[in-house]
Amino acid sequence: MAKIVLAPALARWLQEPAGAQGTETTTVAQAAHLDAALEELFARYPRLRSYVLDEHGAVRHHVAIFVDGTAIGDKRRLHQPLAVDSEVYVMQALSGG
Incomplete structure (x- = not known):
C-alpha cells in the first residue's frame, strides 16, 4: 500500500481532527497509480479535493x-x-524569493 502524507498546512481541509496541530496526517491507499491514490484520499477527505485539484482535474x-x-x-x-x-507527499507549494 502506498503511504500518503499530508503536510500540516492542509489540516484545515480535513473533516476529522488531524491530531496535534503542526503534525502531518498520514493515510494509505491501495492504488497502483497516483490518480487512483488521490481518489482514495479524496473519498476519505472530500473537502481536500477542491484545494488540491482544479475543475479540470489538474x-x-x-x-x-x-x-x-x-x-x-x-x-x-x-x-x-x-x-x-x-x-x-502532498503539500502547499511555497513561492517567493
Missing part, C-alpha cells in the same frame, strides 16, 4: 505533490505508477 498551482521524494513533472497527468511501498 493539481493546482499552489499545491506540490512528491512521489518517492521527486516532484511530479506534469500536474495534469496524474496516471503515474506507484510502487507498493511508495510515499506520496
